[in-house]
Amino acid sequence: MSAEASPTELELRGAYPEVTPLVQMRYAARQLQLFKPRLARSDQAGSLLTRYRGRGMNFEEVRNYQAGDDVRSIDWRVTARTGQTHTKLYQEERERPVVILLDLRSPMFFGSQRAFKSVTASGIAAALGWAGLQHSDRIGALLFSDREIDTVRPRRSHHAVLSMIHSTVARAAELSSPVPEQGSQTLKTLLEEARRIARPGSALFLISDCHDLDESCSQPLYLLSRHADLQVLRVSDPLEQHLPGQSLTISDGRQRTFLHAGNRPVHEHFAEKQARARAEVEQLCRRYRLPLLDFDNTQPLIPALMSVYGSRQRNNGWQNTRRPK
Numbered sequence: 604m605s606a607e608a609s610p611t612e613l614e615l616r617g618a619y620p621e622v623t624p625l626v627q628m629r630y631a632a633r634q635l636q637l638f639k640p641r642l643a644r645s646d647q648a649g650s651l652l653t654r655y656r657g658r659g660m661n662f663e664e665v666r667n668y669q670a671g672d673d674v675r676s677i678d679w680r681v682t683a684r685t686g687q688t689h690t691k692l693y694q695e696e697r698e699r700p701v702v703i704l705l706d707l708r709s710p711m712f713f714g715s716q717r718a719f720k721s722v723t724a725s726g727i728a729a730a731l732g733w734a735g736l737q738h739s740d741r742i743g744a745l746l747f748s749d750r751e752i753d754t755v756r757p758r759r760s761h762h763a764v765l766s767m768i769h770s771t772v773a774r775a776a777e778l779s780s781p782v783p784e785q786g787s788q789t790l791k792t793l794l795e796e797a798r799r800i801a802r803p804g805s806a807l808f809l810i811s812d813c814h815d816l817d818e819s820c821s822q823p824l825y826l827l828s829r830h831a832d833l834q835v836l837r838v839s840d841p842l843e844q845h846l847p848g849q850s851l852t853i854s855d856g857r858q859r860t861f862l863h864a865g866n867r868p869v870h871e872h873f874a875e876k877q878a879r880a881r882a883e884v885e886q887l888c889r890r891y892r893l894p895l896l897d898f899d900n901t902q903p904l905i906p907a908l909m910s911v912y913g914s915r916q917r918n919n920g921w922q923n924t925r926r927p928k
Contacts, residue, residue, distance in 0.1 A: 614903060614904070614905070615718050615722050615723065615725070615726040615904055616717055616718045616722070617718060617719070617722060618712070618714070618718075618719045618721075618722070619719075619721075619722065619772075619775050619776060619778075620721065620722045620725035620726070620771060620772055620775050621772065622768060622769065622772050624726070625725060625726065625729040625768045625771065625772070626729075626765070626768060628726060628729040628730045628733055629729075629733035629737075629764075631730055631733075631905050631908065631909075632730050632731075632732075632733035632734040632736075632737060633737060634909065634913055635730060635731075635733075635734035635908060635909070635912040635913065636734070636738070636912060636913070637701070637731065637734050637735055637738070637740075637806070637912060638699070638738070638806070664691075664692050665678050665681055665689050665690070665691055665692070666689065666690060666692060667687060667688070667689060667690070668682075668687075668688035668689060668690045669690070672690040673690075676690050676691045676692075677689065677690055677691075678690065678691045699740060699804050699805060699806050699832075700740065700741045700742075700743060700757040700801070700802055700804075700805040700806070701731070701732070701735035701740045701741065701742050701743070701757070701805070701806045701808070702743045702744065702745065702757060702797065702800070702801050702805050702806070702807050702808070703728045703731055703732060703742070703743070703744040703745070703767065703807075703808050703810065704744070704745050704747065704793055704794075704797055704807060704808065704809040704810065704811075705724060705725070705728045705744060705745070705746050705747060705767075705771065705810050705811075706724065706747050706790070706793070706809075706810060706811035706812065707721055707724070707725075707746055707747060707748050707771065707774045707775055707778065708747060708748060708749050708787050708788065709749055709778060709782050709787060710787075710812055710814050711724060711778070711811070711812055711838075712778040712779070713840060713843070714840055714900055714901075715840050715841065715842040715900075715901065716840075716900075716901040717900070717901050717902075718900065719900075720812055720838045720839070720840060720900050721775050721778060722775075723838050723898060723900050723904055724810045724811070724836075724838050725771045725772075725775060726904050727808075727810050727836060727838070727898065727904065727908065728744065728767065728771065728808075728810055729764070729767075729768055729771075730904075730908055731808055731912075732744070732763070732764040732767055732768075733764055734912065735806075736759070736760075736761060736763070736764055739759060740759065740806075741757035741758055741759045741763070742755075742757060742758065742759070742760075742763045742764055742767070743755050743756050743757030743758070743763065743800075744763075744767040744770075745793060745796060745797055745800070746767070746770050746771060746774050747788065747790075747792075747793045748774045748777060748788075749777075749782050749783060749787040749788060750777075750783055750788075751788075752788070752792075752793065752796055753770045753774065754800065755767045755770065756800075757805075789815055789819070790811065790813070790815045790816050790820055791815075791819050791820045791823060793809075794809075794820055794823035794824060794827060795823045797823075797827060798823055798826050798827050798830075798831075801827070801830075801831050802831075803830045803831065804830075804831065804832075805831045805832070806831070806832045806834075807827065807831050807832065807833040807834070808834050808836060809833060809834070809835045809836065810836045810838065811835075811836075811837065811838065812837065812838050812839055812843075813835065813837045813884045814880070816835070816883075816884045816887060817880075817883055817884075817887075818883075818887075820887065821887065821890075824887060824891050824893070825891055828891040828892065828893060833891075833893050834893065834894045834895075834896065835884075835888055835893055835894065835895045835896070836896050836898060837884065837895060837896065837897050837898065838898045838900055839897065839898070839899065839900060840899075840900040840901065841899065841900075841901060843877060844874065844877050844878075844881075845870070845873075845874055845877075846869070846870050846873050846874075896911055
């Protein structure tokens with residue numbers, strides 16, 4: 604692969620993410636646009652456009668004066684020429700912190716083809732980080748492993764994205780280790796930590812298989828949805844939804860066992876259980892108006908990202924993302 608690979612050449616495979624491909628995701632990120640123009644709540648200058656009456660940074664248009672318009676913004680030339688009062692409108696640039704919530708717990712260490720879920724999730728995180736940075740947003744992250752949470756404080760610097768990438772690779776390398784005896788951390792813990800560090804108006808991207816995004820997460824989801832913009836990116840593998848017709852050999856890297864999946868009742872019970880779990884995630888997202896995006900772990904990542912965040916797509920951004928039916 605060349606030093607500056609084209610987006611179509613970038614492909615993540617295998618059981619562990621690597622630094623170089625994640626750094627090279629910045630080339631694909633040039634074609635991604637995380638946000639559409641909308642009202643911003645942050646006070647620092649940046650690249651998020653928002654409509655304001657009155658003075659701003661970039662002139663947008665002239666329209667008829669409306670009650671409440673700032674009289675300092677009246678366009679006297681147009682007013683004199685038309686005989687009707689007109690107001691200048693501007694777009695003011697505002698930035699918003701982008702915080703990536705990346706699930707790197709043991710259930711993410713799975714994949715039937717192409718790449719493990721942890722690798723796909725790491726690629727999504729890197730792409731979103733680079734995309735936000737190119738639009739001058741501050742990038743931060745919470746990396747969630749079985750043992751602890753690593754925090755990357757939001758900064759408007761490529762060092763923030765690189766720090767996230769290196770921490771991601773380090774945490775993913777631990778996925779083959781035994782889960783602590785006290786058990787893995789829960790997604791509820793991550794959401795509570797996200798609420799603690801995320802400033803009002805932040806954009807949060809939760810990247811996970813969402814296996815434990817259930818009613819226990821209801822309260823932190825509600826609180827987050829009130830003061831930040833949260834988007835859920837669900838990474839899944841088809842084998843987790845429907846068992847194959849033949850028996851399989853399964854390994855955790857140390858031990859091997861056989862899964863006898865040819866029994867029809869076993870197939871049906873498994874599919875129903877997984878469907879209920881997925882439906883619960885979708886119900887929670889609908890309840891709190893959270894965009895939910897699905898990523899198939901067996902499909903190429905770049906086209907999937909482009910279909911949602913591609914700068915040439917009209918239906919991208921927070922206001923027009925696909926929601927569960």
